[in-house]
Amino acid sequence: MELADPIDIIFRSFLFILILFLITKIVGKKQISQITFFEYVSGITVGSIAAEVITGLESNISYGIMSILIFGLTAVLVDFTALKSKKFRDIVEGRGTVFIEDGKIQEDNLKKERYSTDELGSLLRRQNVFRVADVEFAVLEPTGDLSVLLKKENRPLTPKDLQLTVADEKVPQTIIMDGKVLNDPLAKSGKNRAWLNIELQKLGVTIDNVFLGQVDSFGELTVDLYDDKIQVPSPQERPQVMALLKKCQADLELFSLGTDSEGAKKMYKRNSQKLTEAIEKLSPYLNG
Amino acid sequence: MTVAANVNQCLSTIKGIEAQLSLFALNFQDEKARVVLHESMMLMEEIKKDLQTRITELELEEPQYKKT
Numbered sequence: 001m002e003l004a005d006p007i008d009i010i011f012r013s014f015l016f017i018l019i020l021f022l023i024t025k026i027v028g029k030k031q032i033s034q035i036t037f038f039e040y041v042s043g044i045t046v047g048s049i050a051a052e053v054i055t056g057l058e059s060n061i062s063y064g065i066m067s068i069l070i071f072g073l074t075a076v077l078v079d080f081t082a083l084k085s086k087k088f089r090d091i092v093e094g095r096g097t098v099f100i101e102d103g104k105i106q107e108d109n110l111k112k113e114r115y116s117t118d119e120l121g122s123l124l125r126r127q128n129v130f131r132v133a134d135v136e137f138a139v140l141e142p143t144g145d146l147s148v149l150l151k152k153e154n155r156p157l158t159p160k161d162l163q164l165t166v167a168d169e170k171v172p173q174t175i176i177m178d179g180k181v182l183n184d185p186l187a188k189s190g191k192n193r194a195w196l197n198i199e200l201q202k203l204g205v206t207i208d209n210v211f212l213g214q215v216d217s218f219g220e221l222t223v224d225l226y227d228d229k230i231q232v233p234s235p236q237e238r239p240q241v242m243a244l245l246k247k248c249q250a251d252l253e254l255f256s257l258g259t260d261s262e263g264a265k266k267m268y269k270r271n272s273q274k275l276t277e278a279i280e281k282l283s284p285y286l287n288g
Numbered sequence: 289m290t291v292a293a294n295v296n297q298c299l300s301t302i303k304g305i306e307a308q309l310s311l312f313a314l315n316f317q318d319e320k321a322r323v324v325l326h327e328s329m330m331l332m333e334e335i336k337k338d339l340q341t342r343i344t345e346l347e348l349e350e351p352q353y354k355k356t
Contacts, residue, residue, distance in 0.1 A: 167318060167321055168318045170317050190317070217316065217318055218312075218315065218316055219314075219315025219316060219317070220315075237308065237312075238312070240308075241305055241308045241312075244301055244305050245305060247301065248298055248305070251294070251297075251298045251301075252298065255294070255298070258291070259291075264342060267342060271335045271338055271339070274331045274334065274335055275331070275335065278331045278332070281324050281328060282324060282325070282328055285312075285316070285321050285324065285325070
């Protein structure tokens with residue numbers, strides 16, 4: 001072995017780390033999840049070429065770079081063409097195969113994809129389905145995952161099924177991390193430091209003691225402390241207002257029963273009605 | 289407690305609720321929630337007005353209990 005060999009290997013390694021890094025940046029996240037067979041294969045090939053050129057000192061660096069670039073750029077090109085043309089997309093990325101339709105297993109499609117009944121069962125179980133009869137529709141995705149649509153009666157209950165209105169919730173912003181304030185999320189949630197200081201004072205904690213602090217779309221601050229022995233009170237303002245509303249409504253009912261004046265009776269009744277209306281409208285936002 | 293005092297108490301509770309609702313309207317991120325809050329605040333406003341009139345009537349009826 002010559003003296004220059006280790007140096008050459010070090011040089012090649014770093015060079016190809018750089019090239020592979022750039023290629024993966026260009027090709028993007030899609031390659032990592034290996035959406036299609038083509039991307040899967042090209043990913044492996046690029047890796048093998050790099051390994052071959054780094055350790056095989058007799059092979060030419062520029063050839064290696066060239067072939068990696070070709071594979072990388074082809075992947076990008078295929079992605080772009082697939083974006084434009086549905087036909088091309090079907091060929092390159094493949095289409096899903098329907099395994100269960102209208103609750104009936106499609107034996108022909110199963111055979112076409114060479115899946116046995118056991119394998120179908122195993123795929124279904126992975127989706128927490130143990131009874132084929134519960135399934136309305138199932139399709140084998142090009143990635144090899146099975147997507148399952150359960151029959152309506154077997155799907156989890158949602159607020160929509162119960163005809164409940166619920167408040168829209170936005171993503172909570174993390175505004176304190178490791179005892180430090182994060183300015184960007186703080187601004188994004190429409191708050192400032194003065195507000196944060198007041199809220200922390202309300203909770204009775206110092207910012208140094210806060211490991212993680214989040215503000216939700218109701219503008220309420222919840223914190224996790226380093227000191228787990230301290231109990232942090234949970235925000236009570238919304239349920240409190242709800243309770244007050246209900247109390248006032250009951251009071252007005254009482255007044256309307258208690259008074260002898262016909263006009264006052266009517267007035268109390270009307271206002272108690274208004275409060276009931278307000279309670280109904282506010283309950284999605286003030287409960288929980 | 290006289291009737292007037294009871295109604296007065298209820299009125300101040302309504303005022304407190306209105307203040308809290310306006311605070312929520314500032315804090316909530318959801319636009320729909322804010323609209324609902326403002327509508328409820330308007331309702332509170334109406335109730336406040338009615339109760340205020342009633343309190344004046346009651347104080348005229350039972351002037352001996354009027355707060356000094």
